[in-house]
Amino acid sequence: MSIEKLVRKELTGEIRRSATRRRVAAAPGTISLAAGDPNFLLPDYIAKTVYDAICEGKTHYCFGGEPTLRDALVKYYSKYGYEAQPGQIAITGGGSQSLFQAYAAILNSGEEGITFDPAYGGGRRPLGFFGVKTVYADMKKTDGQFRPDLEALKEAISPKTKSLYIDNPGNPSGAVFTKEELKGIADLAVDHDFVVVSDETYSEFCWDGTKHEALITYPGMENRTIVCMAFTKMYSWAGMRTGWIVSGPEMAPYVGRAPGSAVSWPIQLGAVKAMTDGYEYVVAIKKEYEERIDYGVKRLNEMPGVSCKKPEGAFYLFPDITGTTLSSNDFVLKLAEEEAVRIVSGAGYGPGAAEGHVRLSMIRPLSTQKMPGWFKNEPDTCFEAAMDRVERFVKKYQK
Amino acid sequence: MSIEKLVRKELTGEIRRSATRRRVAAAPGTISLAAGDPNFLLPDYIAKTVYDAICEGKTHYCFGGEPTLRDALVKYYSKYGYEAQPGQIAITGGGSQSLFQAYAAILNSGEEGITFDPAYGGGRRPLGFFGVKTVYADMKKTDGQFRPDLEALKEAISPKTKSLYIDNPGNPSGAVFTKEELKGIADLAVDHDFVVVSDETYSEFCWDGTKHEALITYPGMENRTIVCMAFTKMYSWAGMRTGWIVSGPEMAPYVGRAPGSAVSWPIQLGAVKAMTDGYEYVVAIKKEYEERIDYGVKRLNEMPGVSCKKPEGAFYLFPDITGTTLSSNDFVLKLAEEEAVRIVSGAGYGPGAAEGHVRLSMIRPLSTQKMPGWFKNEPDTCFEAAMDRVERFVKKYQK
Numbered sequence: 001m002s003i004e005k006l007v008r009k010e011l012t013g014e015i016r017r018s019a020t021r022r023r024v025a026a027a028p029g030t031i032s033l034a035a036g037d038p039n040f041l042l043p044d045y046i047a048k049t050v051y052d053a054i055c056e057g058k059t060h061y062c063f064g065g066e067p068t069l070r071d072a073l074v075k076y077y078s079k080y081g082y083e084a085q086p087g088q089i090a091i092t093g094g095g096s097q098s099l100f101q102a103y104a105a106i107l108n109s110g111e112e113g114i115t116f117d118p119a120y121g122g123g124r125r126p127l128g129f130f131g132v133k134t135v136y137a138d139m140k141k142t143d144g145q146f147r148p149d150l151e152a153l154k155e156a157i158s159p160k161t162k163s164l165y166i167d168n169p170g171n172p173s174g175a176v177f178t179k180e181e182l183k184g185i186a187d188l189a190v191d192h193d194f195v196v197v198s199d200e201t202y203s204e205f206c207w208d209g210t211k212h213e214a215l216i217t218y219p220g221m222e223n224r225t226i227v228c229m230a231f232t233k234m235y236s237w238a239g240m241r242t243g244w245i246v247s248g249p250e251m252a253p254y255v256g257r258a259p260g261s262a263v264s265w266p267i268q269l270g271a272v273k274a275m276t277d278g279y280e281y282v283v284a285i286k287k288e289y290e291e292r293i294d295y296g297v298k299r300l301n302e303m304p305g306v307s308c309k310k311p312e313g314a315f316y317l318f319p320d321i322t323g324t325t326l327s328s329n330d331f332v333l334k335l336a337e338e339e340a341v342r343i344v345s346g347a348g349y350g351p352g353a354a355e356g357h358v359r360l361s362m363i364r365p366l367s368t369q370k371m372p373g374w375f376k377n378e379p380d381t382c383f384e385a386a387m388d389r390v391e392r393f394v395k396k397y398q399k
Numbered sequence: 400m401s402i403e404k405l406v407r408k409e410l411t412g413e414i415r416r417s418a419t420r421r422r423v424a425a426a427p428g429t430i431s432l433a434a435g436d437p438n439f440l441l442p443d444y445i446a447k448t449v450y451d452a453i454c455e456g457k458t459h460y461c462f463g464g465e466p467t468l469r470d471a472l473v474k475y476y477s478k479y480g481y482e483a484q485p486g487q488i489a490i491t492g493g494g495s496q497s498l499f500q501a502y503a504a505i506l507n508s509g510e511e512g513i514t515f516d517p518a519y520g521g522g523r524r525p526l527g528f529f530g531v532k533t534v535y536a537d538m539k540k541t542d543g544q545f546r547p548d549l550e551a552l553k554e555a556i557s558p559k560t561k562s563l564y565i566d567n568p569g570n571p572s573g574a575v576f577t578k579e580e581l582k583g584i585a586d587l588a589v590d591h592d593f594v595v596v597s598d599e600t601y602s603e604f605c606w607d608g609t610k611h612e613a614l615i616t617y618p619g620m621e622n623r624t625i626v627c628m629a630f631t632k633m634y635s636w637a638g639m640r641t642g643w644i645v646s647g648p649e650m651a652p653y654v655g656r657a658p659g660s661a662v663s664w665p666i667q668l669g670a671v672k673a674m675t676d677g678y679e680y681v682v683a684i685k686k687e688y689e690e691r692i693d694y695g696v697k698r699l700n701e702m703p704g705v706s707c708k709k710p711e712g713a714f715y716l717f718p719d720i721t722g723t724t725l726s727s728n729d730f731v732l733k734l735a736e737e738e739a740v741r742i743v744s745g746a747g748y749g750p751g752a753a754e755g756h757v758r759l760s761m762i763r764p765l766s767t768q769k770m771p772g773w774f775k776n777e778p779d780t781c782f783e784a785a786m787d788r789v790e791r792f793v794k795k796y797q798k
Contacts, residue, residue: 007653047453054446060638093660100658239459239664254406261492261660265638
């Protein structure tokens with residue numbers, strides 16, 4: 001028997017079920033700035049709400065999802081200027097599931113899906129499952145900030161183009177797409193008849209007055225935009241697994257028929273609580289992130305051979321390390337080996353447009369963190385300590 | 400813009416995302432025996448375990464699933480004579496998600512998937528998503544019991560056959576597949592090189608000494624069987640959404656790379672608790688179900704024009720109603736209209752091999768139910784009351 005004869009063949013490119021990634025045990029004392037896993041504990045009232053839901057028997061089928069959660073999500077997204085009907089919301093099992101379900105609504109094998117480089121890998125991984133080829137459009141670095149490049153995007157478009165993935169705000173780019181950029185993307189989508197999978201997971205995290213704009217509100221985009229959202233970052237909800245999709249009234253039935261996971265009903269009720277009473281918590285998280293970002297940007301720019309623009313959005317630093325003697329990959333490997341700090345290579349967010357950059361996730365507390373954190377708040381594993389190690393490392397490898 | 404140009408075309412047959420089914424408001428006073436949603440409340444210690452998990456920060460990524468849950472599932476399934484390695488277990492977001500992920504590991508468009516008639520519709524619905532044609536093999540009624548018919552199965556096999564779905568114990572058939580039947584299925588799978596998606600959701604529910612046998616232990620079947628399981632029925636866990644897959648060591652990586660949903664980590668920890676300390680609860684549920692089944696079978700057989708064999712497994716009654724003047728569909732519609740009892744037509748479990756049968760789910764308490772229930776335990780909506788209504792109805796329509 002050959003197992004290859006029994007399994008699905010319609011696969012191209014990179015396939016990885018990110019949820020199956022196993023944690024690799026790091027060396028003792030390692031400080032990880034690698035994953036995008038917010039380090040905060042959830043407020044007590046979330047645990048209490050879930051507890052009550054289980055005790056009250058909200059442990060049975062909840063076909064179609066908890067209606068009050070849909071209502072809360074409609075209300076939430078209206079702050080970006082789009083008033084959906086509850087039927088336009090699909091509740092999913094987290095950000096990755098939102099992306100899979102979005103693609104499942106639209107893709108056929110033999111088509112092409114575009115993604116920017118650098119962009120979150122989860123935006124391209126489902127393409128392979130559908131036998132769809134990933135085509136890359138390089139971002140352009142302008143004034144220290146990677147931004148979507150409409151010319152590169154135009155070149156990436158072919159008659160087979162079915163989808164474009166954007167992450168806005170961008171991970172790892174930190175770009176918050178401007179009105180002009182979104183208008184350009186919308187015009188291309190309409191002209192060339194493709195769908196934009198708009199990953200807006202980080203919409204709450206915009207810094208220094210940048211403002212998150214909703215692509216779905218742009219002319220011609222209502223039934224051409226599948227907005228993928230998650231509680232993961234906004235509410236430090238990663239392991240709770242809750243996401244959602246907004247799509248236009250014509251597209252929504254197709255998103256709804258795509259195979260999706262249902263979310264535990266008690267967890268959905270926790271999410272309603274978060275959406276209703278939890279915004280203070282989001283504000284507190286944002287404050288912590290911005291303090292870390294400001295601290296990290298300052299520290300990195302003081303290091304020889306490193307420059308770092310403050311991101312416009314999301315909570316990653318994406319410094320340029322071309323002033324060192326190391327490639328992105330070597331920088332990451334050697335930093336882990338020599339200083340026990342884990343970060344991510346920028347070269348992995350596509351074929352390599354972001355070579356010379358590394359990503360640092362702001363998931364370690366400053367020693368002054370005021371909120372209860374998940375990771376142990378020991379001074380020697382705080383963000384300051386990580387930056388001390390990075391600085392010592394960079395000095396060793398400066399050009 | 401035409402939405403059809405934008406959406407996925409590779410769809411055949413029936414597509415429905417069961418999780419999006421909306422509850423249709425029933426007439427006041429309606430007693431539903433329709434859904435397979437166990438009516439029991441969960442034990443308090445499950446709520447407490449989930450609560451503690453959230454408070455302790457088990458709300459972050461749990462890549463690959465909770466290891467202690469995999470270990471518990473390996474241990475559980477070993478009671479059927481198969482010792483898996485933890486890596487052979489995939490944790491899924493419930494029974495439907497188990498089925499989708501099983502098919503996602505193996506199917507290519509243009510292939511064929513076989514299912515028995517009658518069988519659970521969730522076993523064929525994902526086929527359409529993959530552009531795979533559903534082929535039916537009729538079950539055969541022997542001594543009042545629908546059973547898999549190996550001759551009909553043989554006829555359904557073609558060179559395009561990639562999968563066979565079996566539900567064992569069967570919903571709605573109530574069949575617990577015998578060793579001989581499983582051996583016959585295994586031989587055909589090996590000879591014709593297809594995979595069996597073995598839905599063993601009801602494995603705990605075997606009555607009168609029938610014994611659940613694990614197809615994966617049969618010669619040649621280890622990497623040809625994808626065992627789909629769920630906590631849904633076993634632990635009254637429907638809305639908590641937790642399922643799992645067991646597959647052979649060669650097949651498991653393909654199951655693992657299929658897009659799956661991750662389950663909320665706190666819920667996974669609740670499932671560990673259920674698996675470790677919850678068997679007493681399962682035993683109590685089983686006792687309740689069997690009391691209901693015995694009561695229901697007795698009542699139905701006392702009705703003119705109705706005959707009902709006690710099921711070998713699962714918790715559905717599947718009486719023959721051909722002694723009435725009604726088709727299965729009419730029986731169900733008129734019973735809902737005239738007596739406000741909801742049940743399911745047997746004709747819907749395939750093209751119609753089970754015409755003349757209807758399914759009653761044992762989800763209403765007897766008035767003497769001892770366990771805390773989710774549905775209100777009012778005497779006028781208990782199972783006895785439902786059977787009184789069915790009896791009155793049947794008398795009106797006897798031949």
